[in-house]
Amino acid sequence: MNDHPNLTGPGLAGTECLVLGAGGFIGLNLCRALSVAGASVRGYGRASAFPGALPPLRWISAEFSDRSMLTDALEGVDTVFHLLGASIPAHAERDPADDLRTNVAASVELLRLCRTAGVRRIVYISSGGTVYGVPRSLPISETHPTDPISAYGIHKLLMEKHLGLQAYRYGMRVMVLRASNPYGPFQIPDRGQGLIATLIQRRLSRRPVEIWGDGRIVRDFLHIDDLVDAMLRAAIYEGSHGVLNVGSGIGRSVLDVVASVDKVLDTKGAEILYRPGRAVDVPANVLDVALTQRELGWVPRTEWMLGLRGTAEWIASTCHPALLTLRSAGPLT
Template sequence: MSALLSGVPCLVLGAGGFIGTNLCRALAAAGAVVQGFGHAPAFPGALPAMRWSTAGMDDLPALARALHGTEVVFHLLGGSVPAAAERDPVDDLRQNAAGAIEVFRLCREAGVRRIVFLSSGGTVYGIPRKLPLAEDHPTDPISVYGIHKLLAEKHLGLEAHRQGLEAVVLRAANPYGPFQRPDRGQGVVASLIARRQAGLPVEIWGDGRVVRDFLHVQDLAEAMLAAAGAAAPARVMNVGSGTGRSLLQVVRDVDAVLGLHDAPVLHRPARAADVPVNVLDITLIGRELGWAPRTDWLEGLRGTAAWLAGRQPAVAGA
């Protein structure tokens, strides 16, 4: 599927972040003509040779210039993380939801053929009525972040309906893997590993029985390439592992990978925006794109730990 992107001009919005870095590497390997847009990349040496536009999503003239001649846009750009969205919903609405609407408009005006928008499978559904969560499950987010992701999804669907823009929404599970910084307030796997490597107790919210679906970022990048290259994919698709793991299980697995025993765990108060369980049904994306996650969970943890150890990251509280 990725061969279909060979020679295709692709713009990655948010290319310098965790997911963007991995996506740009995958696009370059597939032969795409890659351009990055966003703030200065966190790991510039990890990016392939590519054009780069240093600007924020609010710099509309810069974005319009970057879009010129682009066929496929990957929209990963956002100004906040879930905790920040809870602290300032109005600012998050302005940066993420309203910003996404501007992006979609400029894409239409620039003649972009397809947009792949990365949404949040972990937040848009809210409290599950049945598991695993399929794409037709009701969307009742209980977090500001989820509400704004869903709002952006709906506006992209409107552009597709009215203007004929090809649009694919990928509702992603919790990604983890190389190039995820542990100090950004998002990414429990990176945070747990980094704190263990620093000799600090890990911190989890609530009793640790919250269940999440964790997806290796390389599998996510492959799904995004497949969504960009497919002839006529479904409009909205989940992308996850299809397997749920409690936070306590994640801690145990991280400790096993690191060779730790009886390491301390600190419990923080549960958060109102956290759903009790989230496991995605990935049947549709498998049928539509022939995609399936390939990274073994423990091997993914080992690779993440090796990358973090080599980076020697700063850890909050160290």
């Protein structure tokens, strides 16, 4: 990773890292990778649904709003990975004022605490799928106008601006990664996010798949291993860019994803229920990742069907005991 000209220093070995939201899908995968990289890891947030999958780390079980616990957790930390305050889009739409209070305001307070604690760097996961809004051209580069059409996207963009202010005023190193739609092991289905995990679980449990609209909207799906790789690289990046897209660079319609899942699971012809389209859904979103490739020396490496198969195997074996019999019956062997 350090052979790229903008990636300097000894890497992450021995670096004191705090992962806010360590018990979630992205956070758990990140903690595992940080541990392998030799970092000293602290995890903060609510208990993980898969505690046995976490590597050895110092765990702080607390709410995002607990200033005292956050202050203690930040002591001596060099790098913060900020994955908290990331509500699901549906909640932000239902109650944008509450989302501002509980997520954006809490994140702004976090930045103040980071300054006081002497944190050197923050890596923040934004939403490449929502901050740009309706695309004027595809793929979408970092210079594309940001005109989100959802409260979730607006709040993500607002946090990006606050982070940029920290970098400008106080010299804190800030890296914003505008991630596309991540998928992979440890993503729990039916949580309001994670189309692929939800599709797989519904197919495995013989339930119909629900699609908003006609299924032709296009999205960019990124395996969690590739997202985590970009996060590790962003944590040691010393170049001049503070905002980078992280996606596969490939667009797939929802119907294409359903067809791929059905191929992996051998569930062709299973029922699809079409629901009315949603105003918050842009018609297409595919990220241009050329800048990220150049600056971080990063490329998405996980092949699409292999990533789906690995995700399906994990969901079948882990998320729902009733699915174990389906797995042993044949589709995933």
